[in-house]
Amino acid sequence: MSEVRLPLEGVKVVELATFIAAPCTARFLADLGADVIKVEAPKGDPLRYTAVNEGRPLDQKENTSYDLENAGKRCISLNTKSEEGREALEKLIADADVFICNWRQGPLKRAGLDWETLHAKYPALVFGYVSGYGEVGPDKDLPGFDFTAFYARGGILGPLRDKKSLPMLTVQGFGDHQVAMNLAAGVLAALYRAKTTGEGDQVVVSLFHSAVWDVSLMLQASQYGSDSCKFPMERWENGNPLTLAYQTSDDQWLQIAMPQYDRHYPVLMNAMGHPEMAENPKFYPQKNLVPNRKEFSEWITNEFRGKTCDEWCKILDAADLPYAVAQNWDTLLEDKQAWASNIFYEMQYSNGNKRTLVRPPVMFKEMGLPEYNRGPYLGEQTESILKEYGYSDEEVAKLLEEGAAIPMDPALRD
Template sequence: MPDTHDSSSAPEKQRSAAGSDQPRGVGGPLSGVRIVDMSSVVMGPFATMIMADLGAEVIKVEFDRGKVPGDMMRYAGYSPDGKRGPIYMALNRGKKAVTIDASSDEGKAQLTNLLKDADVFFHNVRLAGMKRLGLDYDGVRAIKPDIIYTHCAGYGAGGPYSKRQAYDDLVQAASGFAALEAERSGGDPAYAPSLIADKTVGLFATYATLAALFHRERTGEGQFVSVPMFESFTFFNMVENLYGATFASGNGKLAYTRSVNPRRRPYPTKDGYIAIVPYIDAQWERFFEIGGRPGVFDDPRFSTYEARTQNTGELYAIIEEVASTKTTDEWVIILAEEQIPAMRYNSMEDVLADPHLEAVNFFESRQDDVLGEYRSMQHPVGFSVSPARAGEVPPAMGQDNAILDKD
């Protein structure tokens, strides 16, 4: 069963997901850090959006030519101006945007000027292409010797895939993640209905960049940071799923038995669904007593943590039977009183009106002169001294080109 975390003892300023009670006049923890960002689509922009929320100045560099000028995510989904779609809006708030043709002499000069004052150069362009432009690590280090050069690669250097392209679907398939659905259902493999590889590896790129900045703060040294998507997501996937192949003496069966069990899902109630996760023995026993099934833990299949792990399917089947005896509201009230971990199942639409998220102002309605009213999410992590903040409206293409004229 999963570990749990109780945030009830955290200071109030840290506990609010939206940070509504945090002071806004203080710069974030990355205040003063400048990031020149040539990444696009999802993985890279997700990482640099987080760093922008943390106070970094992020300058988004786009190439304003061709059939799809700039970041293609500008055009994914409806937007009032046709160039700032929903996913682009979620990934690019709080950034500045400039258009540069890095293949031209003028563009190289403009980019060089930006890099002279940069702390981080961040991109997901193939290194061979960057070398042709003189923007490989050695080229950029010649401009700014202590630069943190973060490259989001598809695959690590030295392997047979190193020159291949990488996308979310490809990495879900190659990492074994798509196989988990086949393991669970006994049917076909499937991709998760989320850009989970892109977003997960974006988090890897975020922490890697921050770690390199920390090293530079202590030593003065810049460095090249490579974040390979395939290896990073395989690492993420295999933390629990290496399982029976961990030890030479193990049974060799991969995938954590609990997570791939077909009954691991919200349980049907009389009128909907609910998530229930009793954790300690006393919670399990009390849950079954409430549900009219006392004595379940007398069964040796369920009497210990190890036994329950080995017989998860049978245990979940009993939970399903018990859950169906009451309405969702009845279960929510009873289980809260008994301090048995449970949460109401939310549809995607329900999440927008979730009472907890409303109380912490997680979703925020904003207004823009061009885009009109739009919905944004507050930064979820709280800092008591240097709060993060959800940045301003994502930039129109080239809206900050004036900074390119500065010496």
């Protein structure tokens, strides 16, 4: 069998970005075969140093967060504020098919890296751009993180909770990864156009817009004024109690998912051992449930509390009713389906530790699974990339001596 050619082999990507969303896009392109050069400042991407936030030891030889977003790339460390460093960056971009960046527009324009400037010089270049709030509008220049632009401003943190509870505990990366894959889709479309017409484009994806898109179904429905869409709400106010999570006697949570209430209600009632409830006109069909939601919510909540999670799983499985146990991260790491479907990868680090890392959620039948390499150390390929772009040994040595380019820390050599 001949070796499978990856779709982006021969495509060159330059990434000038930090943290999660934009780097994650570039990581996905690397998985597809692109040569991705990550350009980092002398101190490196801040994501290299977030270990304390995640309860991990700060060890650059075992940096799971950085590796998740930067696997398969090469890294050059440049001081782009210096004339020589900026010139080296320009050489990389001039040779690239795709440029990915998440700088705010002010610094981007001052550095001559905005779309208009780059498009005039490199008409076929595709520019993938991540922002907090988009390119236009009164808040386009605000700093944006998924905690703020995605969860809060985007209509997730406020509405999606029980009215009597605190907002959810947000975690970093949740919105970023959605932005990353949205941007990847757009970049791939623009790249196809550039390859067929010679005309590049700028692809803009914001955290804010991505969040609004994620809640768009209910956001649109809320315009009709129904109280079943007026989030936040108390659980009993939900228009369909068969799409909620219920606590079991052993303190686990079971999420049931029966959006076709009238179809599933009789089946569920019989499965739960209450055939007398199956035709109860107070709760069935769904139009009769509306004025009786609180009563039914109390009843079904107490029922689920009467059995263990395992007991309910057997009951629901026998009736072929859709549900899932609300897992915590410890159980998810041991999920047999996740391992069987190659969601996880066991990374062997040079310090001797093995850690479970997650693959991007796109699988290909013929191409198979991409090789999962760690992300590059800061400046790991600085010297080799500079030479690749025409710098002599003497010129490289001068750039390093003047601090325009930064080599890898020798202590990191495996």
